[in-house]
Amino acid sequence: MEKSNDLGKDSPTEAVPSLIRSADGHQILGFDDDDTKQSDSNFQFMVSFQIKTQLVMEWRDFIKLINESALKMAVRVADNQWLDLINLVVIEFLFEFFQKPSGNDIESSSDSSSREATQSVSISMPHLRLDAERVVLKDEVEAAGNDSPENSGTHEVKFHSEPIIMGGGTDDQTVAGKTPEHRLILPVKNPRLDEFKDNRYNSFKTWSGRLERQLSTLRGKPRNEPEINPPQNLQGETLSVDRYFDALEGPELETLRPQEEIMLPEDKKWPFLLRFPISSFGICLGVSSQAIMWKNLASTASTHFLHISLRVNYTLWCISILLFAVVAVTYLLKVIFYFEAVRREYYHPIRVNFFFAPWIALLFLAIGVPDSVMRKLPHSLWYVLMTPIFCLELKIYGQWMSGGQRRLSKVANPSNHLSVVGNFVGALLGATMGLKEGPIFFFAVGLAHYTVLFVTLYQRLPTNETLPKELHPVFFLFVAAPSVASMAWAKINGSFDYGSRLAYFIALFLYFSLAVRVNFFRGFKFSLAWWAYTFPMTGAAISTIRYSSEVSNVVTKALSLILSTVATVTVTGLLITTILHAFVLRDLFPNDIGIAISDRKSKTQKKWYHRGTCGSAKDAEHQGKTRNSGEKEVRIPVIHPAN
């Protein structure tokens, strides 16, 4: 457990904004139970405040943080600890933004009474008190067993406690007095760091948390606890695809089967980065394909009767660039800090296809670039964008071909279309740029593998374990490849000839056969991956527009209008749903169960509802079981023997 305290030796004297200071005050209040009443009112205040101003507070914090850091920096430069400061600022800012769990959904496992009183009260206390104990215990330990649920609640609540305005200049001293190890320039950062250092997530961090320790060491914090090696060594292990099939179910392989267990606490919100799946790039796909559609609507002769201006394309394009930047940076942070989680996503049979999504989104951005921004894109851009797709393809298709556990008959699912559609999109972009041979190359590869995939999915082989039994929006991906292929072939050949029409009619047929079954797309839990399923509809609309420019009559124009409308309406509806889930329901990023499955099937058939209570009994079982591989460390379940 890192003690981020060396810089805090003289902290209280600086001008700490009252906002931040209030957190300390609140923490300290928590120590004394007779402050409950005050905490109560604070709690009410906090809740209303929090819901309304959470985001605002974040930004305000950020600005205050920057202000403070500037101040500190001025002071610290003299002390030659500027490096620490910069690291501190950067890292803490990042942690603050991405580590704190959002939401009011406190887990049920916390002590209910203290929770009612004030979440901050009961939680701050044990956290601070047991910090030392947590140091000693191993990773993956619910620190001191029974208090751990509250600990995690601590983190969330500590965030909530921020907006409460409470003065108190003595708070810092009290802090200092009670917990000398938490002295910091910015004491409020303490909770976030603590939650970040929640060792249960260590196995998912890069190098099992050693990266963070490295960074902390860089910041000059004294290591006054022994280096804790996570007993569970996930690095280098490859989860077999059977394990994913055994442990997960559902059309997106997201839901845990009842008798399975996961390696991370189920009942609390994980760090944000850990919850950020790669399927978030689907949003970029959805929005950037909309930009292309509006560009085509504005510039194609056959749709001039709609009088669409190019500004729509421009706006959408800028939004999608921004969105892509945000998502990419976030995911990059996840790669840096939680590489193990990224690895597990790569081995997930459905999520692996989403690794194509960033590159396809970039290709869409290049195709949909407004003329006012850039008229002629350089050829080298195409090569740069296609190289990652090429390498990924070599890997994935090679896995299909060479059999083994990831052969196509076993893992085929509609998301595999994402790995094939990239070829066609690249061919489209290349042909638009004027390249000749490269687009044909990717078109050929895409066509061959698309045929294989198409036949396999149509067969719905009994050996196939990933096909959803019911109709799910993922089936719309069927429409993606033929529609993009038709456009690509038209660009390669120069005109929308018979080959393109063939592909286009296939796409149209698939679209209609799914559209008439729209009743069956019900009862599914919303997930971010749904954004990725909207781009086929947009693609079909774009290819219809292209077709209508070739064969121009009322029917085709009407069709292009209808399909564009449907695509736009779908995207808008999805946007609303996303906003709803993000801000009202607050479960836009639920715990990513799919990547946290344990390596071994739990042999017990007993359901265990509450880790905290059944902990010891479970552990006895776990310990008693003979593990089949001697080279692996003992599987540490979520609960470690607390005593």
Added chain:
Amino acid sequence: MVQPESKLDVVIIAPPTIEHQEEPVKLSSSKNQEKPSKPSIMVNINASYFRVCISLGGQALLWKTLSEKTDIPPNFHNLFTMLPSTAFVLLWCVALCVLVSLSILYAMRCIFYFNMVKAEFHHHVGVNYLFAPWISWLLLLQSAPSFIFRNKYSYEYVWWLLIIPVVGLDVKVYGQWFTTEKRFLSMVANPTSQLSVIGNFVGAHAAIKMGWRESGTCLFTLGLTHYMVVFITLYQRLSGSNHLPSRLRPVFFLFVATPSMAALAWKSINGSFDVQCKMLFFLSLFLFASLASRPMLFKKSMKEFSVAWWAFSFPLTFLALAATAYAHQVKCVVASGLAILLSAISVLVFIFLLVFSTLKIDSLFANPKSHLMY
């Protein structure tokens, strides 16, 4: 699939008294002497040994094509003229000798050990290699130097002679795939199934050269249809990777050979290397890159020399041939460079295999486990 296996086992045990003497058959250009221990060689040789002949024939075709090309950009032209045509003729003669001797040996095996040949026919890998002798003869036919076939009709007669067995085998094998209960494609499919497809394409290529367009197109269609089916089935890998012994992993390179041969056949039908040919060629190139980036797949098979190593050679040759045709069509530096590179790789691999086989000729023929080639 237990049944064919057990049959093969029985056959192996059958001739216990024949000692496996190491009586190598020289693969040099000198005449073959048939040794007294020919029975052991006949026992050991199965149709998969014709891989060597396919490779030789393919190389001869490549050298012939390279020495014929005249409108390659001048800076590369010099390289090709360095390969004198006599080298090509010499290679062709070597190929002819080897093929003749191997054919005679196999014919005698058919006569004396017909039950073994039958066992091959019933094996899911062996049956595909029954196409191999005809493929080798067809390739040799195509790569024949121009002074061989003075008489126009002699070429045609030979072609007919060769194509009838191919078509017969086609009917038998393809028909079995979708009619009988025992040998479903989903159960027997393995990478060597593409050999039947290659046979059709090679036949089509040779036919067009004669000027027989309709037969060529017919064979091409046959090949293409079944290629689609086989390609999809193989990619699905319905029965997993346990169908092919690890010793036979080099046959994965057949994935590379088939589209290249299809591209060449379509080119000869169409007249020029158009977009469809390019697409097939690119597919072949991609599959080659995919296999080349997976060296671990072939690790087990590279531990011991076996005739399966020759399965590396002719796909590369076909790829080089297609690349040469592509460079001929698209006259740019990158394409020519690619063609040169692939030809160089093909020649190097071929020479390496030739040298290695000559050195280890005893293990090639007298390997007691060679019956277990499948």
